[in-house]
C-alpha cells in the first residue's frame with residue numbers, strides 16, 4: 150500500500166511517499182520558502198537499495214496549492230516519477246498541528262473533521278489553515294485515497310489536569326477549552342519511543358525528556374511512554390524561545406504593548422509569533438546564521454544563544470523534578486540534530502543533576518542515526534534521536550486503516 154505523508158508547515162511543505170509493505174521510502178522532499186520571492190523544492194527518490202537521487206528546483210511558490218501541484222508533478226513525472234498516476238496513492242496522512250480537545254487519536258478525515266480543524270484555526274493560526282488547505286487540495290488530487298489526520302496535540306492528551314490547566318477561572322476551560330494542549334506530539338512520541346527501545350527501557354518505569362528544536366521548539370516529559378507535561382501551551386507560542394516566537398512571557402507585557410504603545414491585539418499576536426524569538430533579538434531566525442555570527446564573536450548572537458539554551462536548561466530541571474529524575478534527555482529536529490553548540494550549552498553544567506555531557510562526542514555536526522553524547526558513567530543519558538514525523542504519520546495512517 151502506498152501512503153503519501155504531507156507535513157504542511159507555515160512556510161514549508163514536507164512530504165514522503167512510503168510503500169508500507171516493508172516500509173520503503175520511495176521519495177521524500179521539502180518545498181521551502183512558500184510565499185516568499187523565490188521558493189526551493191528539494192526532491193529525493195530512492196531505489197530498492199535505498200540509493201538516493203536528488204533534484205533541486207528554484208521557483209516562486211506563492212502558496213501551498215502551487216507547492217503541492219509541483220510535488221504531484223514530480224511524483225508522476227514520466228521519466229523520474231515514482232507513481233504512474235495519482236490513483237496509485239491509497240492513503241494520504243496529514244500532519245495537523247492543533248486538534249483542540251476534539252481529537253486524542255488519528256482520524257479518517259470527514260467533512261465533520263475538516264470543520265473541527267477549522268474551529269481550531271485560532272489556536273494555531275500559523276499552522277492549521279495550511280494543514281486544512283493541504284487536506285482540501287489532496288482530496289481533489291488523490292481521489293482514490295483515504296485522507297487521514299494525525300494531530301500534533303494527540304500525544305499530549307495524557308497529561309494530568311495539574312499540568313494542562315491554567316490558573317484562571319474554571320469556566321474558561323469548561324466553556325472555551327482554554328488549557329494547555331502542547332504540539333510536536335508526533336515527534337515527541339516518535340523520539341521518546343526510539344529512546345526507550347534504544348536504552349532497553351520498554352516495560353520499565355522510564356523517564357525521558359524530549360527536546361524538539363526546529364523552527365518551532367518544544368519539550369516534553371515522557372513517563373512510561375506517556376506525556377505528562379510539555380512546554381507549548383494553548384497554542385504553539387508558549388514555552389521555549391524559538392526561531393520567530395517568544396515562548397514564555399509575562400502576559401502583562403501584552404497589556405503594556407496595547408495600552409502604552411497602542412498596538413492592536415493582532416499586532417501583538419503577530420509580533421510575538423513572527424517577529425520575536427531569535428529573530429527579534431538578533432535579526433536572524435535561522436540557527437545556522439546565528440551560529441556563524443556566534444563564531445565571529447557577535448555579542449548579540451552570543452546573548453541570544455544563551456537565552457535560548459538557558460531556557461531549555463530550566464525546562465530540563467523542571468521535568469527532572471516532575472518525574473523525580475530522568476533516564477535520558479533526547480535532542481531532535483533541525484537544530485537539535487545538527488547544532489552541537491546549542492546542545493552543549495543546554496546540557497552542560499548539569500552535573501549536579503547527574504548529566505555528564507561528552508563534549509568530544511557532541512562535537513559531531515550531524516546525527517543521521519541515534520547517537521549517545523553523554524559520558525559512559527553519566528546517570529542521565531543524553532541522546533540525539535533524528536525525528537521522523539512522516540514515518541510516524543505513515544504508520545499511524547496504516548493503523549487507522551486497519
Ligand SMILES: Nc1ncnc2c1ncn2[C@@H]1O[C@H](COP(=O)(O)OP(=O)(O)O)[C@@H](O)[C@H]1O
Nearest residue numbers: 158362363364365435436437482483484487488
Ligand atoms: N546544520 C544546521 N546547523 C544548525 N541549525 C540547523 C542546521 N540545519 C537546520 N538547522 C535549523 O533547523 C531549523 C529547521 O528545523 P526543522 O525541524 O526542519 O523545523 P520546522 O519543521 O519547524 O520547519 C532551521 O531553522 C535551522 O535553524
Ligand SMILES: CC(=O)OP(=O)(O)O
Nearest residue numbers: 158332363364365385
Ligand atoms: C507546532 C510547531 O511549532 O510546528 P513547527 O515547528 O513545524 O513550526
Ligand SMILES: [Mg+2]
Nearest residue numbers: 363364365482
Ligand atoms: Mg517541524
